Amino acid sequence: MGFVHQFLQLITLGMVVSFIFILWKILSSWWISPYKAYQKLQNNGFTGPTPSFPLGNTKDMRRSNSSSSSSSQSFNFTNDIHSIVFPYFVRWRKSFGKVFIYWLGTQPFLYIGEPEFLKQMASGIMGKNWGKPKVFKHDRKPMFGNGLVMLEGDDWAHHRHVITPAFSSANLKGMMSLMVESTKNMLDHWSTLIASGEPEIDVEKEVIRTAAEIIAKTSFGMDDQKGREVFDKLRAMQVLLFQSNRMVGVPFSKLMYLRKTLHARKLGKEIDQLLLSIITSRKVSLGEPQQDLLGLLLADNYIDGHLEKKLTNHELVDECKTFFFGGHETTALALIWTLLLLALHPEWQNQLRDEIKEVTEDRPLDYNMLARLKKMGWVMNEVLRLYSPAPNAQRQTRGDIQVGDKSIPSGTNIWIDVVGMHHDPELWGDDVYDFKPERFKDSLHGGCKHKMGYLPFGFGGRMCVGRNLSMMEYRIVLTLVLRKFSFSLSPNYVHSPAIMLSLRPSQGLPLIFQHL
Numbered sequence: 001m002g003f004v005h006q007f008l009q010l011i012t013l014g015m016v017v018s019f020i021f022i023l024w025k026i027l028s029s030w031w032i033s034p035y036k037a038y039q040k041l042q043n044n045g046f047t048g049p050t051p052s053f054p055l056g057n058t059k060d061m062r063r064s065n066s067s068s069s070s071s072s073q074s075f076n077f078t079n080d081i082h083s084i085v086f087p088y089f090v091r092w093r094k095s096f097g098k099v100f101i102y103w104l105g106t107q108p109f110l111y112i113g114e115p116e117f118l119k120q121m122a123s124g125i126m127g128k129n130w131g132k133p134k135v136f137k138h139d140r141k142p143m144f145g146n147g148l149v150m151l152e153g154d155d156w157a158h159h160r161h162v163i164t165p166a167f168s169s170a171n172l173k174g175m176m177s178l179m180v181e182s183t184k185n186m187l188d189h190w191s192t193l194i195a196s197g198e199p200e201i202d203v204e205k206e207v208i209r210t211a212a213e214i215i216a217k218t219s220f221g222m223d224d225q226k227g228r229e230v231f232d233k234l235r236a237m238q239v240l241l242f243q244s245n246r247m248v249g250v251p252f253s254k255l256m257y258l259r260k261t262l263h264a265r266k267l268g269k270e271i272d273q274l275l276l277s278i279i280t281s282r283k284v285s286l287g288e289p290q291q292d293l294l295g296l297l298l299a300d301n302y303i304d305g306h307l308e309k310k311l312t313n314h315e316l317v318d319e320c321k322t323f324f325f326g327g328h329e330t331t332a333l334a335l336i337w338t339l340l341l342l343a344l345h346p347e348w349q350n351q352l353r354d355e356i357k358e359v360t361e362d363r364p365l366d367y368n369m370l371a372r373l374k375k376m377g378w379v380m381n382e383v384l385r386l387y388s389p390a391p392n393a394q395r396q397t398r399g400d401i402q403v404g405d406k407s408i409p410s411g412t413n414i415w416i417d418v419v420g421m422h423h424d425p426e427l428w429g430d431d432v433y434d435f436k437p438e439r440f441k442d443s444l445h446g447g448c449k450h451k452m453g454y455l456p457f458g459f460g461g462r463m464c465v466g467r468n469l470s471m472m473e474y475r476i477v478l479t480l481v482l483r484k485f486s487f488s489l490s491p492n493y494v495h496s497p498a499i500m501l502s503l504r505p506s507q508g509l510p511l512i513f514q515h516l
């Protein structure tokens, strides 16, 4: 009996110790460690709004977001979207300046809206030495897995080295016909709608679907049943993630959307399996290698006479997903916001049409013509400034960084407010909110007073790897639209840009089309 009693006591003690250990681990990762990091930043002179546990400043952020979006019910157009999508940053900047600390749930972030501070912080840091905040890696795992967007260190350097050549102009040229084909299908559908007496079209859905199709075709192919299935499942997963309005950094917040989270996880597994089987069958097939990104990554690649080490099957799966999620919505949104601004500025529609006529002379579009569409390039730059599809960038420091007399400790989460910098009158002048593509006529930075104040594709070694692909797609789609139609804004449009994973027109973009 004594032995059993002692044994039970031991088990109870073990359970109590384990419970205390787990509690300590939870407290440590949710509060003690983040709070220590916070104190270090405070000791270096950074301040910010007061957080509460476990929501941090999230409650305040959600409150100000809902009050700002409710004001957008009537048509009241402004390009001053910083105060619409990030009202809390606008408020905190007034109290704490352009660099301050705020909390996403249990994680402190150093907010940066000051390009000179960013420049000093980033100088000397190579792409591979930047980390990505763990809280985002976890949140976006279904989309990016361990793809290029989330990798760090030597793994990132290796993937970047292998992936970059796939986006060369020679390779992109081979993808042009796929882009033209998908765009023409979309425009034929629009023609049918117009002919049947429905000239009002919600272009948001249309363009996102077409861009998704283009990126699927250019990433892993959609010729066969499996490619189509991957496409459908990726789209379904995107809708699920989009609907679960997640409170990043708040413990257990995923439980609020448990059904959607589990469904997304299940879809994620199915997508991985399908992509794996596409990769395996491509490896054994003896036919011509395909010219999509996956085909290019599977092909032998020689650099200075050496055969490059290839990515593994699982790495390729994550990169295919990364291209899909990183590449289609961003490009689609650049096009969507462009259509809005061109609907409001018919004089720019005409200028672009004249340029297209001059460059193409009414011949079918070819790759060499695209670079000659200069004004279209200015328009794209201006749209990416006013409505940046990637509204912010996140980093985590992997080493102490000194900026002037301030030290930023290793492990600090960084939030770079790209929209804030793109909309800062101190950097752009009094016409900051005006749509003026000509500001990019003679300047790559649109006349911004600081080179780091314009970051639509990121900065340094981690600059967007797909930017040439997106510029090509943008020019193709816009040229084909402008050649066929003129368009104006529908009275049903409600201007309410919102952050829903990226910067979107939250109530769609209905335009009224006319055949030319």
Ligand code: HEM
Residues within 6 Å of the ligand: 148, 149, 150, 160, 215, 322, 323, 324, 326, 327, 328, 330, 331, 334, 388, 389, 390, 393, 394, 455, 456, 457, 458, 459, 461, 462, 463, 464, 465, 466, 467, 469, 470
């Ligand atoms: C208008 C369209 C696009 C915009 C505005 C955009 C924006 C960005 C930005 C801001 C970054 C840097 C993120 C950071 O610093 O953390 C980035 C990185 C990246 N983008 Fe894009 N992107 C676009 C199109 C594309 C396309 C078409 C693809 C692929 C097909 C792509 C794939 C990637 C990848 C893989 C990275 C990670 C690069 C790295 O960390 O080394 N993007 N993009």
